[in-house]
Amino acid sequence: MIFRAVEDTDLISLLQKKGDVEAFNLLVSRWEKRVFNYLLRLTASSDDALDLTQDAFLKAWQNISKLDDATRFGPWLYRIAHNEAYSLFRKRRPETATEDLSPGDQAALEGAGRPAFPMDLTLAVSSALDSLNPEQREAVVLKIYEGFKFEEMAEILGCPVSTVKSRLYTAMDVLKNQLAPITARGTR
Amino acid sequence: MSNETDNCCGRAEMLREYAFDELAPSDKAAFRHHLETCDDCSLELDRLRLTTAALRVIPDREIPQRIAFVSESVGKVSWLAAFWNSGARLGFASACVLAVAIVVFAFHQPAPTQTVAQSGIPTSDVSKQVNEAVARAVAQVRLEVKAEDARTLQVALETADRKHEQEHRALMVAMDENMTNLQKRLNTFTVLASADMGRTAGGQ
Numbered sequence: 001m002i003f004r005a006v007e008d009t010d011l012i013s014l015l016q017k018k019g020d021v022e023a024f025n026l027l028v029s030r031w032e033k034r035v036f037n038y039l040l041r042l043t044a045s046s047d048d049a050l051d052l053t054q055d056a057f058l059k060a061w062q063n064i065s066k067l068d069d070a071t072r073f074g075p076w077l078y079r080i081a082h083n084e085a086y087s088l089f090r091k092r093r094p095e096t097a098t099e100d101l102s103p104g105d106q107a108a109l110e111g112a113g114r115p116a117f118p119m120d121l122t123l124a125v126s127s128a129l130d131s132l133n134p135e136q137r138e139a140v141v142l143k144i145y146e147g148f149k150f151e152e153m154a155e156i157l158g159c160p161v162s163t164v165k166s167r168l169y170t171a172m173d174v175l176k177n178q179l180a181p182i183t184a185r186g187t188r
Numbered sequence: 189m190s191n192e193t194d195n196c197c198g199r200a201e202m203l204r205e206y207a208f209d210e211l212a213p214s215d216k217a218a219f220r221h222h223l224e225t226c227d228d229c230s231l232e233l234d235r236l237r238l239t240t241a242a243l244r245v246i247p248d249r250e251i252p253q254r255i256a257f258v259s260e261s262v263g264k265v266s267w268l269a270a271f272w273n274s275g276a277r278l279g280f281a282s283a284c285v286l287a288v289a290i291v292v293f294a295f296h297q298p299a300p301t302q303t304v305a306q307s308g309i310p311t312s313d314v315s316k317q318v319n320e321a322v323a324r325a326v327a328q329v330r331l332e333v334k335a336e337d338a339r340t341l342q343v344a345l346e347t348a349d350r351k352h353e354q355e356h357r358a359l360m361v362a363m364d365e366n367m368t369n370l371q372k373r374l375n376t377f378t379v380l381a382s383a384d385m386g387r388t389a390g391g392q
Contacts, residue, residue, distance in 0.1 A: 021257050021258065024257055025256050025257055028255050028256065028257070029254070032251050032254070032255050033248060033250065033251050034248070036249070036251040037248040037249060040249060046249075046252060050251065050252055050253060053251065053255065054255055057255055057257075058257075061257060121242060121245050122245055122246060124242075125242055125243055125245055125246055126246070129243075140243065143208060144240055144243050144244065145243075145244070145248075149210065150208075150210055165204075168208075169204055172204075172236065172239060175239050175242075175243065176235055176236065176239045179238075179239055179242045179243075180235075182242060
């Protein structure tokens with residue numbers, strides 16, 4: 001007997017052919033943490049991130065039949081999550097800009113209560129990320145935290161690869177300069 | 189695109205793609221070879237890697253609430269959902285309610301107070317008891333019918349007797365009156381005849 005891990009593509013195929021809710025729940029369990037953290041880094045609010053995660057998976061469930069290439073499930077799902085997040089931003093604009101975070105939201109973004117990392121580095125990183133505009137921050141989140149390729153990022157963000165690169169490289173230059181004192185200290 | 193990291197060798201773009209693991213395998217090997225000889229690129233790569241490592245001090249958080257779906261398939265609309273969302277549902281619901289009402293009305297019977305299974309009595313005994321009870325009930329009904337018939341007959345006879353008696357009395361009264369009238373006429377005739385006989389004898 002040969003055992004093979006059930007891939008996402010297997011689950012999506014099962015889902016598209018039979019509408020198997022258990023297959024979808026398995027997909028959700030594999031992706032929910034990543035999607036939640038992506039949205040948490042965009043919104044800086046745990047409640048908003050959870051609501052948006054649920055909305056994103058609901059949209060995915062309703063539109064799974066429209067996914068032509070099962071191997072592109074990740075970018076497709078993140079595209080939905082991105083759209084949900086920006087839909088929320090548009091509703092709240094201009095009273096709640098993502099740059100103006102409350103102390104509670106800052107704590108959520110920084111993962112308050114975890115003593116695993118030096119507080120000054122955590123604060124410095126949060127501050128550096130806050131100095132980016134939303135597009136640059138999302139590019140950093142997708143690349144550094146979520147590990148997507150440029151092509152996948154372009155699919156998620158709905159823009160050309162060149163735009164993705166521009167946003168990411170500019171953001172990395174800003175972050176590199178802002179974090180230079182701390183990273184230099186760490187290398188000494 | 190920022191030129192801040194452009195270095196002397198002019199390979200800043202390739203350097204970033206190498207740092208973000210976006211280079212093709214063949215280009216990656218070539219750039220790795222370049223790094224061994226270019227201090228600027230090596231230094232810039234270290235800065236990028238340190239910045240990336242610093243960013244990752246903010247780890248992923250656990251999702252506060254797990255997500256699970258329990259509904260039926262939504263991706264493809266089921267025939268039931270399609271029907272239910274159509275305009276025919278009201279008519280269908282009405283027909284169902286009517287059908288249920290008819291069936292309930294047709295088959296509704298009072299619940300037996302005790303079933304054979306619950307009584308614990310053998311079926312044959314039950315059958316015998318039922319037959320005896322039925323026979324007794326039939327005999328009782330027959331007796332009651334007979335008694336009722338007898339009472340009805342008695343009443344009818346009494347009614348006929350009373351009617352006959354009344355008719356008899358009425359007839360006797362009528363006969364008495366007729367007899368009285370005849371007697372009066374006879375007397376009158378006798379008196380007149382006597383008077384005539386007296387006048388005839390006086391004239392001779």
